[in-house]
Amino acid sequence: MPPIRLVHVTDTHLSATHGYFAHNWAAFRDAMAESPPDFLVHGGDLTFNGPVAEGDIGFGAAELARLGLPWRAIAGNHDVGEAPPFSRLDQPVDAARLAAWHRHVGPSWWVQDLGEWRLVGLDTALMGSGLAEEAAQADFLAQALAGRDGRPVMVFIHMPPFDADAADTAFSTSVILPAPRAALLDACAAGGVKVIACGHLHVYRRLRHRGMEIVWAPPTAMVDVQRQMARRRRFPRPGYVEWVLEGKRATHRLVEPQRMFVIDMSGWTKRNGGTTTTLPPLGV
Template identity: 70%
Template sequence: MGALRLVHVSDTHLSPTHGYFADNWAVFHEAMQADPPDLIVHGGDVAFNGPAAPADLAFGAAALRALGPRCLAIPGNHDIGEAPSFSRLAQPVNDARMQAWRDHVGPQWWSEDVAGWRLIGLDTALMGSELPGEAAQEAFLSEALAARGGQAAMVFVHMPPFDADPADQGFSTSVIPPAPRARFLDACVAGGVKVIACGHLHVYRRLRHRGMDIVWAPPTAMVDVRRSQQRRRRFPRPGYVEWLLEPGRAVHRLVEPPRMFVIDVSGWTATSGGTTTTLPPRA
């Protein structure tokens, strides 16, 4: 039996009323239909503005279902909101937004065993939220890792654990907040996690931390060329990450389809509060 092929896609920002990124999603959909992987994991921000427009979340969920039955997803901040103390867009995660995700997409956290690997998906909006779900999710992670047997573990989260410094205590809406970050990373190391797969910052990147690979998936939607070149010295392109999983071994490659075009939103976000959620409707 060959390696299991897993595609990690993230930050698609789909909407029936704000169709700015529909063409790139169509390219992704066509690629998945032409050469179907064994499993697709969406790493969050399925929707353009799910916290304010549940129709965006429903639209995105339908797009995921159209990919086929082997598709899992975790929520991003544009699906479910943000931890209340770290809510840049005044869209705190709450019961109604969490229920909308569960109704349209599925569970906020989950585990799946494939090819000698335990895959675990988590909701980073709960991290630092002080909601009851935060403790429940932490307990789930510990239990899922403790019960993995001889399987390796790979954890999917929307927000990266950190950018440059895992000990950074500064306020940020770009990465997991400091206190839950420390608990999360400690749990991953103690539980034998080999890979953390994330997204959120709309650029591909690979880090090594305490024996774990941390791999950032690019978006299929928009990029911010100015910010990426200033912070990463990298021209960002849309795409996705393809993994090959075998017992005890995981390798990945970055896929940047030639018909998936760069949509640079830095001109808009520079004058619009750093967000695309203020864009006007577009079919």
């Protein structure tokens, strides 16, 4: 079987009414047309503000379909909201927001066999939410791992499981809450997961944990230059991650298209005491 090319793109923040990142998405679309991968996974935050603007979800789904590629997507906090205990944007995930995602994009969790690999998509907004869907998703993951039939597994989630320390119990809106994090990592480590692919923090990064490679994909949308230079000493650029699956081996490379602009909204949000979702409309 020839190698399989898999693209992981995330944090695109698409909208017909707030098109701040449309140019970078167009550059990504052109890159996909020039060299189409075999499969694409969108890793969440497809939309600018999906929890309060269902039109953003429909727009984002249409843009994914426009690529003309086989694809799957998982939801991010800017798509369906956040687990109620840590809803920083006051947009707790609920039945209506999940239903909007299901109508336009697809299920909250899914499994996709690709070559000799099993891909699993999960919704991190449900982890720690206390909703019935949280337990249902955990049951689904257990079944997907138990039925993998020897396949190595790549799990796609929006929020990373942790930053530097998997045992860190500090509250954070940047990573999965400690209790569901521990359950997820235990299940993955015991269930043949070789890769956890995530996003959310708008930076490329990689580390190893318990035999698993954890890879953060960069955004195609905005970055925070000052923060990432201070924390990682690396100038952040937009882009995506391309995986190559050869048998049961997976390798990846960071792709930073020259035609993608470095867009930093942190100055505006700090001066205006808001978040990216409070930016004024800007048509595509």
